[in-house]
Amino acid sequence: MSKVLFYDPLCQHPYDTGTLHSRALGGTEATLVRVADALGAWVMQHNRTQDSQRYLAPQRLPGISHVIVNRDSRALPFVQQHYPDARVYLWLHDRFNPRGRRARWLAGTAPLLRARGVTVVCVSNWQRGGVEATLRSIGVADAVRALTIYNPVDDALQPDGTAVDPGKLVFFSSPNKGLQFALDAFRQMRRALPQLRFTVANPGYKPLGPLAEPGVAVLGAVPQLRVLAEVRGALCTFAPNFLIPETFGLVFAESHALGTPVLTYDCGAASEIVADSAQLMPVTRAVRCYEAVAGQLPARWRAGPARLAGAAGLFDDCIERIREWRRGGRPRAAPDARFRLSAVREQWLRLLRS
Numbered sequence: 001m002s003k004v005l006f007y008d009p010l011c012q013h014p015y016d017t018g019t020l021h022s023r024a025l026g027g028t029e030a031t032l033v034r035v036a037d038a039l040g041a042w043v044m045q046h047n048r049t050q051d052s053q054r055y056l057a058p059q060r061l062p063g064i065s066h067v068i069v070n071r072d073s074r075a076l077p078f079v080q081q082h083y084p085d086a087r088v089y090l091w092l093h094d095r096f097n098p099r100g101r102r103a104r105w106l107a108g109t110a111p112l113l114r115a116r117g118v119t120v121v122c123v124s125n126w127q128r129g130g131v132e133a134t135l136r137s138i139g140v141a142d143a144v145r146a147l148t149i150y151n152p153v154d155d156a157l158q159p160d161g162t163a164v165d166p167g168k169l170v171f172f173s174s175p176n177k178g179l180q181f182a183l184d185a186f187r188q189m190r191r192a193l194p195q196l197r198f199t200v201a202n203p204g205y206k207p208l209g210p211l212a213e214p215g216v217a218v219l220g221a222v223p224q225l226r227v228l229a230e231v232r233g234a235l236c237t238f239a240p241n242f243l244i245p246e247t248f249g250l251v252f253a254e255s256h257a258l259g260t261p262v263l264t265y266d267c268g269a270a271s272e273i274v275a276d277s278a279q280l281m282p283v284t285r286a287v288r289c290y291e292a293v294a295g296q297l298p299a300r301w302r303a304g305p306a307r308l309a310g311a312a313g314l315f316d317d318c319i320e321r322i323r324e325w326r327r328g329g330r331p332r333a334a335p336d337a338r339f340r341l342s343a344v345r346e347q348w349l350r351l352l353r354s
Contacts, residue, residue, distance in 0.1 A: 003065040004041035004352060005083070006032055006091075009075035014048040016055040024204035024221035026174075027250040028093045031151045032070055038152070038345040039352075041068075046075075066352050068121070073109040080112060089351075091121045095247050095268070096130040098137035107138040119351070120146040124269035127247040149351070151248045152344035158335060159259030162233035166326045167195040169238040170260075172227045173251050175202055178241030180299055181291055183213060185240055185318050187303065188310030190215050192319045193326070198238070201227045232258050235325060240318065242267040242283045243291065249273045256333040263321055273339075278331045281317045290314055 011029060019025055020033045036043045041054070042064070048057045060082045068089045069075045079088055090113075096102050106113065120135070122128035128148050135141040171182055179200065186198045197215045204221030211218050219226070231237060237255040245268025246252070252262050252273045264270050265287075266280040274280060294305050309315065325331070337343060 002040065002042070003063055004039055004068070005061060005064045005066070005086075006036045006041055006043045006068045006070060007045075007075060007079065008032065008043070008070040009046045009072050009078070010070065011045055011047065014045045014055070016043070016052055021223060021225065023223055024202070025224065026203040027151070027248075028071065030224065031093075031250065032091075034152050034154065034341055035344065035348060038341055039348060073106050073113065073118075076109050076112040076116070076118070080116070087119075088116045089119045089121055092127070092131060093123055093247060095127060095245060096134045098134050100134075103134045103137065106134055106140075110138050110140050113140050114143040118144050120144060121351070122146055122148045123151050123248040124148060124272050126269040126272050147351070149347045150339050150344060151250055151253070152341040153250075153253050153257045153335070153339045155340050155342050157228070157254060157257035160232065164235060164330070165233050166235050167197050168199065168234045169196060169236060169263075169322075170199045170201075170230050170234045171238055172201040172231065173203075173239055173241065177244050177246075178239065180295070180302060181243070182238060182240050183211070183216070183299075184294065184302055184306035184309070185315045186216070186238070187213070187306055188315040189319050189322060191310070193322060196322070199230050199234070201230065228254065228258060231255055231260050234260055235322070235330065236260060236279075237262045237264075238318075239264045240281070241265065242287065243295075246270060246273070253336060253339045257335040257339070259333050261325070261331040261333040263318065273336075275336075276331055276333075278321075279333075281321070286314055 015025060015029050017033055017037055020030055042056060042061060043054060044056045044058055046058060051057055064083050064086050067079050067083050067086045068091050070091050071093055073090055094102055120131055122131050125148050128146050131146050135144050190196045199217045201219040201222055237251055237260055239251055239262060242265040248269055255262050262274055262279050265283045267283050271280055290309050294302050
C-alpha cells in the first residue's frame with residue numbers, strides 16, 4: 001500500500017502513531033492512524049512542517065495512485081494539483097444533511113467531485129443516508145458513489161476478567177457530546193443511588209472547565225490506554241448524548257470490546273453500533289425540552305433545574321436501568337466482529353483494489 005496516501009486538511013495538530021499512545025487523540029484522528037498503519041499507507045497533514053517516517057508535510061509524493069481525503073472536500077483542489085492521476089476517495093466522519101454547512105462544502109466542490117468520480121466512504125449506514133441525500137441535493141449522485149466502512153477497534157481489545165465495580169460509571173467523549181446533561185443526570189442518579197461514582201475523560205480538542213462535583217473524578221485529556229483501563233470493570237459507559245448524534249460512536253464499540261455495556265440514547269448511529277435495546281433509551285420530547293432550556297444556562301446554574309427535572313421523573317429511565325444492572329441485570333457486552341481492525345483493513349483493501 002505504498003501508493004496510498006491519506007490527507008488530513010482539518011486536524012488541529014499533527015499526529016502520528018506515537019501520538020495515539022502518548023496523549024489524548026480524537027476519535028477521527030485515532031481511526032485514521034489505525035487504518036493507515038494497518039495498510040502501510042502514507043499520511044499527510046495540512047499543518048505538519050516536518051516529516052516523520054510515513055507522516056508527511058504537504059508535498060508532491062511520487063508514485064501515489066490512491067488519495068483518501070479526510071472529512072473535507074475543500075482539499076480536492078490540492079489533490080487535483082499534486083495528484084491529478086490518482087483515484088480519489090472522500091472519507092466522511094461527520095453528520096451530513098442537505099441544508100448543513102458541510103453540505104455547502106460539498107456543493108462548492110461539486111465539479112471536482114464529478115470530474116474525479118470521487119468515492120465517498122461513510123462510517124455508518126445511518127450517516128450514509130444523510131450523505132446520499134446531500135449528494136442528490138447538489139446533483140452529483142449519478143457520478144459519486146457512497147459506501148460504508150465502519151471505524152476499527154484494535155483486535156487486541158478483549159475482556160480480561162477485570163472485576164466489575166457496580167458503583168462506577170465512565171464518560172470518555174468530547175464534552176460537547178452531552179457531558180453537561182450526563183452530569184445533570186448523574187446528580188439525580190446519585191441521590192437515588194449514593195454509591196455511584198462518575199469518571200470523566202475527554203479527547204482534548206474541546207476545553208473542559210473545572211468540575212467540583214461530589215462523586216465525579218475528572219481525568220481530563222489522557223492517552224487512550226489510560227481511558228480504556230478505566231472502562232474495564234466499570235458498570236457501564238454512561239454516554240447520554242442526543243445533542244450531537246454519533247455518526248459511528250467509537251466509545252460504544254471500544255466499550256463493548258472490553259466487555260463493558262453502554263447506556264445511551266437511541267440517537268444517530270447508536271442502535272446500529274450498540275445493537276442492544278437494553279442499552280438504549282428513547283429520546284423523549286421532555287428530554288429535548290429540558291436541554292433546550294438548560295443548555296442556555298452556565299454549567300454552574302444547571303443544578304437547580306436538574307433537581308426539578310429529576311423530581312418530575314426526567315431521569316427515571318437512567319436510574320432504573322442502573323439500579324437493575326447493579327442488581328444483576330447488567331447486559332452482556334462483547335467485541336463485535338464488524339469493527340475488528342483486521343476486518344476493516346480487508347474492506348479498505350477490497351475498495352482500493354477494485
